[in-house]
Amino acid sequence: MTEEIIIAGFGGQGVLSMGKILAYSGIMQDKEVAWMPSYGPEMRGGTANVTVIISDERISSPILQKFDTAIVLNQQSLDKFEEQIKVGGTLVYDPNGITKEPTRKDINIYKIEGNALATELGNAKTFNMIILGAFMKVKPILSLEDVEKGLGKSLPERHHKLIPMNMKAVQCGMDNIKVVQEL
Amino acid sequence: MAEVRLMKGNEVIAEAAIRCGCDGYFGYPITPQSEVMETLMIRKPWEETGMVVLQAESEVASINMVYGGASCGKKVMTSSSSPGVSLMQEGITYLAGAEIPALVVNVVRGGPGLGTIQPAQSDYYQTCKGGGHGDYRLIVLAPASVQEMNDFVDLSFELAFKYRNPAMILSDGVIGQMMEKVTLSPYKARWTDEEIEEISGSWATTGKKANRSKNVSTSLELDSDKQEEFNLHLGRKYKAMEENEVRYEKISCDDAEYMFVAYGSSARICQKAIEICRERGIKAGLLRPITLYPFPTKQIKEMVPQLKGVLSVELSMGQMVDDVRLAVNGAIPVEHYGHVGGIIHSPEEIADALETLIIKA
Numbered sequence: 001m002t003e004e005i006i007i008a009g010f011g012g013q014g015v016l017s018m019g020k021i022l023a024y025s026g027i028m029q030d031k032e033v034a035w036m037p038s039y040g041p042e043m044r045g046g047t048a049n050v051t052v053i054i055s056d057e058r059i060s061s062p063i064l065q066k067f068d069t070a071i072v073l074n075q076q077s078l079d080k081f082e083e084q085i086k087v088g089g090t091l092v093y094d095p096n097g098i099t100k101e102p103t104r105k106d107i108n109i110y111k112i113e114g115n116a117l118a119t120e121l122g123n124a125k126t127f128n129m130i131i132l133g134a135f136m137k138v139k140p141i142l143s144l145e146d147v148e149k150g151l152g153k154s155l156p157e158r159h160h161k162l163i164p165m166n167m168k169a170v171q172c173g174m175d176n177i178k179v180v181q182e183l
Numbered sequence: 184m185a186e187v188r189l190m191k192g193n194e195v196i197a198e199a200a201i202r203c204g205c206d207g208y209f210g211y212p213i214t215p216q217s218e219v220m221e222t223l224m225i226r227k228p229w230e231e232t233g234m235v236v237l238q239a240e241s242e243v244a245s246i247n248m249v250y251g252g253a254s255c256g257k258k259v260m261t262s263s264s265s266p267g268v269s270l271m272q273e274g275i276t277y278l279a280g281a282e283i284p285a286l287v288v289n290v291v292r293g294g295p296g297l298g299t300i301q302p303a304q305s306d307y308y309q310t311c312k313g314g315g316h317g318d319y320r321l322i323v324l325a326p327a328s329v330q331e332m333n334d335f336v337d338l339s340f341e342l343a344f345k346y347r348n349p350a351m352i353l354s355d356g357v358i359g360q361m362m363e364k365v366t367l368s369p370y371k372a373r374w375t376d377e378e379i380e381e382i383s384g385s386w387a388t389t390g391k392k393a394n395r396s397k398n399v400s401t402s403l404e405l406d407s408d409k410q411e412e413f414n415l416h417l418g419r420k421y422k423a424m425e426e427n428e429v430r431y432e433k434i435s436c437d438d439a440e441y442m443f444v445a446y447g448s449s450a451r452i453c454q455k456a457i458e459i460c461r462e463r464g465i466k467a468g469l470l471r472p473i474t475l476y477p478f479p480t481k482q483i484k485e486m487v488p489q490l491k492g493v494l495s496v497e498l499s500m501g502q503m504v505d506d507v508r509l510a511v512n513g514a515i516p517v518e519h520y521g522h523v524g525g526i527i528h529s530p531e532e533i534a535d536a537l538e539t540l541i542i543k544a
Contacts, residue, residue: 020362024189027364033189035362039215039300060454062361065529153189 001056003141004064006081008049009073014128017154018071019050021132025142025150026054036062047076054141071135073114075099088183092135102180109180110138117172126169133173144170186367192332193359195367196262196288196352197222199336200234204371206257207235209248211267214300215356216290219262232373242267246274246287253278253285254400256379256387258340262288264356265306266297268314275349276315279417280402282386284343286336287321288352290359293498293525301525302356304447307502310353311476318414320421322350322428323475325446329363331473337368342428344382346420353475355498357448357527421477430473431482435461439468441537442486444507445496446472449521453496455530460537467537475503483510492516492541496533499523516541 005022009015016037026033034053051067053059070081072093082102085091090108095101096115112134118127136142142150147170151163190198196219200208210220220238228234235252239245245261252259263271268289278285289310293303310323322342324335332354339350374382380389391397404410435457436442443453450471460467470486472479483493492515495504501519508517520536522528
């Protein structure tokens with residue numbers, strides 16, 4: 001099993017930390033993992049993205065042009081990464097702010113209203129965990145237990161009280177993902 | 184028990200330094216390696232092992248602090264990125280000239296000049312062909328994973344002290360910024376004064392005892408006969424490194440008809456390119472130099488009889504390719520491929536380049 005994932009959105013949406021939790025969750029299952037961010041001016045605004053690879057084998061390139069799954073959180077990222085999904089691969093996106101819907105017919109497409117759901121949950125910061133939950137629903141390569149452990153590893157101890165709220169957000173994402181097209 | 188963590192390459196350099204018994208780190212922040220000193224400042228090793236961590240006023244100051252600390256036989260290091268390492272070159276050649284062991288880490292970014300903060304491998308010439316003036320060599324290790332960022336800190340110090348020569352870890356923005364699973368090394372205690380006396384007492388300025396002559400740390404010799412003898416001594420030392428310290432890795436080389444030569448991040452990307460090539464029916468392999476100096480010249484040469492061509496892949500306009508061409512010595516075609524300016528080549532681009540530059544050329 002090798003899953004090559006790109007997560008892309010605006011700086012500040014929690015793209016990098018979502019990737020980190022995903023990578024830590026992979027380690028909990030004793031998988032090989034790589035987390036390769038875009039770095040530099042992005043952290044001061046604009047688009048941010050991170051490649052996460054989870055595999056049973058030694059990981060070759062952390063730099064990729066084709067992905068099994070793209071998790072896309074703004075229009076620029078959709079424009080850029082829709083075409084980089086492998087045939088038969090998966091796109092998960094948040095329709096908030098999307099004006100040009102995805103057009104590919106040879107991939108699986110799912111929608112998650114992450115922004116709206118985070119507002120409903122009463123905590124905008126849980127947005128990235130809702131998206132992570134949605135991803136886990138369509139790609140169950142990791143268990144909820146792994147993610148909970150991954151959160152514990154990735155958050156400093158003083159923030160561990162936030163884990164239940166984050167897990168609630170993950171569950172919310174799993175429950176609310178919608179199929180746009182399935183092959 | 185071994186500790187497995189998810190860490191950035193840069194963070195691991197700091198952690199590995201603390202764990203291998205490093206006595207001091209002197210640095211100045213620069214992207215993409217600032218996490219090295221940030222991690223050290225967060226970890227506060229001065230409270231734990233007594234390791235000194237100091238932000239100097241410049242790169243020139245940091246390398247001279249390294250010169251001072253290392254002259255006393257201490258395990259000391261610095262880290263920077265390309266423009267900062269340029270500033271350190273005077274200090275580095277002085278270290279080589281005074282035969283002082285120390286570690287410099289370069290997390291390379293694109294140049295020339297201030298260039299870009301994005302990854303590059305365009306400091307091969309600076310690192311392996313001089314950088315500073317005079318006939319000297321650095322021991323150069325090129326990590327291709329976060330695990331090797333951990334392993335090569337201790338190894339660099341080991342080699343530096345074995346040969347009384349400065350060592351460099353030549354990394355890049357990809358390996359520095361990437362997070363991977365890493366097994367951290369167990370703690371080694373810092374050397375005691377007695378141990379330093381035993382290991383480096385013949386040259387280190389540890390305070391003159393009544394029973395020995397004074398040790399002087401210098402790279403100045405005004406007597407030409409003595410200077411020539413010193414240069415010949417260095418030459419013998421470098422020859423010993425070439426004979427004993429070449430490190431490399433071969434991947435899918437057994438049946439290879441075409442071979443990539445690449446180090447660091449490019450070597451990782453080439454591994455994926457091999458998979459793509461083999462899906463296209465092209466038998467490709469990779470020879471990854473782990474030591475860039477000493478370079479695996481002999482090992483490349485030994486591969487030549489079974490090969491039809493070699494593609495040297497580097498995030499540069501073509502620097503290491505010179506050494507690959509010397510190893511192949513005109514027997515088969517050798518070309519260079521690489522993106523520059525902070526753009527990173529994809530596995531597909533490398534596979535395509537092998538076809539257009541070597542196979543169809």
